[in-house]
Amino acid sequence: MPRRILLSSQRILHRSRLVQLGLIVGFWWLGDAAVRAIGLPVPGGVIGMLLMLGLLLARGIGPCSVRRGADVLLGDMLLFFVPAVMGLLDHGEFLGLLGAKIFLLILVGTLLVMAGTALTVELVQRLMARSGADHAR
Secondary structure, three states, X not given: OHHHHHHHHHHHHHHOHXXXXXXXXXXXXXXXXXXXXXXXXXXXXXXXXXXXXXXXXXXXXXXXXXXXXXXXXXXXXXXXXXXXXXXXXXXXXXXOHHHHHHHHHHHHHHHHHHHHHHHXXXXXXXXXXXXXXXXXX
């Protein structure tokens, strides 16, 4: 009976976008709770993402357990940036020197995030290739 329940819950997790979104939000919530409890100066979403990455690397969950939910978030990414553009229209002071400084900060931050993501993907690819080579022996 427990095996049947486990298989049924895995099937639901792999097929339901809503459940996968809930899982992603759950990791964000756990990361946020950890940041608040420990008092880290890091956004909770980053800690939640690291928790999820750890589980993915440890094969606690598979990529198919969050793929559809992540696709929904990535597909609607533009909606997350619309409020920022509306704020710019309300505050003209951002179009001067202050805006240039903020723009430079955003540019550098974006480049750092992209570099960090690229390095993480490269590391995961190498670990997966090494793991595949170990299984072939």
